Amino acid sequence: MIKTYLYDNSSSRMRHDVNLNDIATEINNQDNMLWVDLFNFSEQELKYVAEVFDFHELAVEDCMHYSPRAKLDKYDDYHFLVMHAIRYNEERDEEIMLVQLGVFLGPNYVVTVHKNTLPSLGRLAKICLSNTSVSDKGRDFFLYTIIDGLIDEYFPVLDRIGDRIEDLEEEIYEKPSKETTDEFLALKRTILTMRRALIPQRRIFYNFSSSAFVISEENQPYFLDLRDHLERITDTIDGYKDLVDGALATYASIISARTNDTIRILTLISTIFMPLTFVTGFFGMNVPLPDQDSVWSTVSITLGLIGVSTWMIVLFRQKKWM
Structure with missing residues (x-):
């Protein structure tokens, strides 16, 4: 499915469901901002959007296939970014799953590609339809809003993991069992999965301050804040990993x-x-x-x-x- 949102600077309003065949004139105006969101998409829909914006075939291929590592690639007049959101598995609530999000960032457009629905993008779409508080600040701030929504989804998961670790630590001393060990091992797999997703994403944000990715001066503090959030999440995950390792060692000693x-x-x-x-x-x-x-x-x-x-x-x- 393809959703389009166009901020018209001349009228200071947001239009949606714009025909992509008619956007050439609109995006030639550098003050306008276009957001194209592809979700639950077919291969034909992705190729159609890729032809409209002339995206590189390698970037399109990355959108079609899941990649466990985040990355930032620079092309002639746009950047391609791969990030990962996090959610609990719908079939097994104890396990998490990573949802890949591909972002094409042009001079005045943003194209997001994801096979699974993302609540943060749904909230952003509602904001875009109700007001222009995000879209009128340019592509940099729009990208910040997208990534900030993805990162915010990590915190409830971390809180849930922290609470579960505390409960399992009490169970170890009161009534250790094989089930407790299995839960700890599942938590460790979850933590390692999150860590593998976060480390590459954290590295990407160090490139935002380099010549590889230019951010307007007024928006740089927002991206520094994102980097701080990722650092804090990574530190928390490392702390949880140490707690789980210590608990497993304690269980083995008992x-x-x-x-x-x-x-x-x-x-x-x-x-x-x-x-x-x-x-x-x-x-x-x-x-x-x-x-x-x-x-x-x-x-x-x-x-x-x-x-x-x-x-x-x-x-x-x-x-x-x-």
């Missing part, structure tokens, strides 16, 4: 300690029964007993075995092995 206790108890039991097994096994091989016809011989042997066992238990307790 399980190891419990295993050692179990082995120690079993070893003590085996040690206590070892002399008993030897005596009963020795005299069980048809070896004649002293006074075997007397009932006191059986009583004496039984009391002797009990005495040895009692002595060993007392000895183990004195050495604090039990």
Whole structure:
């Protein structure tokens, strides 16, 4: 599906659903600003838009296929940017999924390409239809608004991950189980997925201040703010990663300690029964007993075995092995 929004500077109003075949005259006016949004698009729709704006085939191919890394490419008269939004998987709520967003940034136009719907772009579309507070500030500020919406979607996910880590840490000390470990491992996969998506995006913003990407002076503070947000998110993710690694190490230590206790108890039991097994096994091989016809011989042997066992238990307790 293709949605178009054109800010007409002469009338200071926003028009939508503009025919792309008729936009050549409109975008020749550098004071106008055009936004084309492709979502749930077909290959024919993407190729149609690419022909209208003469986009490079490699950039178009990147829009068709998912790429796990963000990037910024410069072409003759436009830039191509790949970013990633984040959301929880609709089928498995515990896992996150990355949604790719391709952005073509021209002198006075922005083309966004995404296969999945993005709530932040939906909110931006409502703003564009209701007022010109975003579109009348140029393509730089418009791009900032798009990226800021994507980055803001990370914070609720981070809060949810942080709360879950706290709950699982309590479960580890109160009642550790395999399910707790599985959840921690799932959280670690989620954190690593977010980190792999964020690190390249953070690098992109260092290029915004270079000659590769020119931003108007009045809009530079906004992009510096985006970079600060990405730094903060990355630091938070790194902190969560350390917490998860520490919790898994703690869980492994607890399980190891419990295993050692179990082995120690079993070893003590085996040690206590070892002399008993030897005596009963020795005299069980048809070896004649002293006074075997007397009932006191059986009583004496039984009391002797009990005495040895009692002595060993007392000895183990004195050495604090039990």
